[in-house]
Each structure stands twice: as C-alpha cells, then as structure tokens.
Amino acid sequence: MTDKRNRAALFRSRLALAMAASGQSQSALARAVGVDRSTFSALLAPGTRLPNAQGVAEAATALGVSSDWLLGLTDRPLPLDRALDQAMSLTDAPRALFDETIFGWHREAAGYKIRHVPATLPDILKTRAVVEWEYRDTLGGTAAAAISAFETQLDHLRGARSDYEIALPLHEITSFAQGTGYWAGLPDPARAEQLDRLIRLTDELYPGLRLYFYDAHQVYSAPVTVFGPHLAVIYLGRTYLSFRDPARVAAISAHFDWLVREAPLGAREAGAHLRALRAAMAA
Numbered sequence: 001m002t003d004k005r006n007r008a009a010l011f012r013s014r015l016a017l018a019m020a021a022s023g024q025s026q027s028a029l030a031r032a033v034g035v036d037r038s039t040f041s042a043l044l045a046p047g048t049r050l051p052n053a054q055g056v057a058e059a060a061t062a063l064g065v066s067s068d069w070l071l072g073l074t075d076r077p078l079p080l081d082r083a084l085d086q087a088m089s090l091t092d093a094p095r096a097l098f099d100e101t102i103f104g105w106h107r108e109a110a111g112y113k114i115r116h117v118p119a120t121l122p123d124i125l126k127t128r129a130v131v132e133w134e135y136r137d138t139l140g141g142t143a144a145a146a147i148s149a150f151e152t153q154l155d156h157l158r159g160a161r162s163d164y165e166i167a168l169p170l171h172e173i174t175s176f177a178q179g180t181g182y183w184a185g186l187p188d189p190a191r192a193e194q195l196d197r198l199i200r201l202t203d204e205l206y207p208g209l210r211l212y213f214y215d216a217h218q219v220y221s222a223p224v225t226v227f228g229p230h231l232a233v234i235y236l237g238r239t240y241l242s243f244r245d246p247a248r249v250a251a252i253s254a255h256f257d258w259l260v261r262e263a264p265l266g267a268r269e270a271g272a273h274l275r276a277l278r279a280a281m282a283a
Contacts, residue, residue: 032062112228210267
C-alpha cells in the first residue's frame with residue numbers, strides 16, 4: 001500500500017500538472033469546485049492531507065482528468081469515457097478508392113511496418129484498368145479526377161519507406177486470375193496486366209513488399225490494416241473501426257502474424273504462385 005503522505009504529495013503534484021495543462025488558475029478552479037480560493041490553495045500546500053472523495057471527484061471533473069489519476073491509482077489521466085473515445089473510433093469509409101483518411105493514416109505510419117489484409121486486392125498494387133473497372137460505377141463522372149488523385153497518393157506512399165506485409169486468401173487471387181466471382185466481367189487483358197504488375201512489384205520491392213497467401217479454409221480475416229505500433233483499423237464497409245490503445249493494436253498485430261504463420265505460401269513463394277496463375281491464363 002502507498003503511504004498516505006506519499007499519496008497526498010502525488011495528488012498535489014498531479015493537481016498542479018492538470019491545472020497547468022488546462023490553463024486554469026486556482027481561483028477559477030476553486031469556483032468550479034465550489035470552495036473558497038484559500039481552501040483550494042491549502043490543497044496545494046506541502047503537508048496537506050488528501051481531500052475527501054467528493055472534493056477529488058469535483059476537481060477531476062473540472063480539470064477533465066480521472067479521480068484515480070489524481071490519486072495516483074492509475075497512470076492514465078483521461079476519464080474512462082474519454083479514454084475509450086480516443087482508443088476506439090468510427091470513421092466514414094467511402095466505397096471507392098484509397099481515400100484521404102487512409103492516406104493520412106499511411107503518412108502517420110511512414111517509416112513503420114504496415115500490415116494489410118485487403119477487402120479484394122490491395123489498392124496500392126492495382127493497375128489503373130482494375131481501379132476503373134472496380135470503382136467507376138461509384139465514382140461516376142468524377143472517375144478520371146479521382147483516379148489521378150489516387151495515383152498521386154500512391155506515388156507519395158512509395159517514397160514513404162514503410163515496409164508492407166500483405167496477406168491475401170488464396171481463393172481471392174485464384175478467382176481474380178480466373179475471372180470468377182467478384183471479378184466476373186473484368187476483361188482478360190486487364191487481369192493479365194494486373195497479374196504482371198503484381199509479379200513485377202513482388203520481384204522489385206522484396207523484401208520491402210511481402211505478399212502472403214493464406215488458406216481461408218484454415219484461417220480467416222476481415223479486412224484489416226495495422227499502421228505501425230500505434231493504430232489498427234478494421235474495414236466494415238461503410239465505416240472504419242480504428243483502435244489506438246496499445247493492447248488492441250498488439251492483438252490485431254498478433255492476428256496478422258497468425259495469418260502469416262499459417263499461410264501455405266509465404267513471401268518467397270508468392271512470386272512463383274503468381275507466375276503459375278499467369279501462365280494458366282495464357283495456356
């Protein structure tokens with residue numbers, strides 16, 4: 001148990017820190033708490049005992065911190081509701097393209113490893129023809145301008161020196177090569193060009209870019225991206241669910257590591273698999 005004198009000293013120290021951070025004077029805080037200024041000044045004086053629970057709670061509320069933090073019971077100053085708001089948030093997710101929100105998260109993670117499980121193929125590796133086919137209905141008349149902006153963003157990201165690990169289910173790349181399922185209707189030349197691009201990039205950018213193909217009969221993942229050690233995002237369709245608390249980011253990173261461990265085709269085998277799919281198209 002922490003000595004009460006030490007607890008009182010820590011309370012005074014944190015109270016002063018919170019006041020400085022919020023810019024509140026003793027007089028303003030005393031008015032907010034509902035006590036005389038002299039009473040509040042006494043709380044900051046050495047040797048003063050801890051105030052009662054109500055006094056701690058009112059001071060914490062006025063300063064926007066938690067009572068537990070003022071008392072030294074936690075190292076997290078934010079109240080639980082505010083901490084949760086910062087740790088987890090929902091952001092609108094447009095259907096089409098690599099939007100500004102995703103671009104901002106990539107810039108924030110520049111220099112860190114980025115781990116990605118895409119909804120289809122990874123946008124950053126798509127050809128213009130595939131992007132136009134996949135998103136033109138959504139973009140409508142703005143398609144050309146949006147795709148140009150998309151390509152500019154990707155050029156920036158290629159210079160950000162972030163390592164990329166991308167995990168794809170085997171059935172997705174097979175379906176793409178065969179033009180079935182989601183990819184039915186995408187012309188053969190566009191699919192061939194896309195496979196050629198994937199082959200070229202996996203050769204040129206390895207080990208900075210590493211592709212893994214996992215078996216969805218054995219393991220599963222929703223679309224998710226881990227931006228370095230500080231942010232993980234799950235794509236829900238209309239929204240992104242993002243996490244910034246270390247425990248959840250670490251858990252989602254561990255999920256990605258599990259996909260990689262279980263993948264029958266690792267980064268060294270990815271190029272050969274893509275070549276085999278491309279050869280089957282030409283046969």
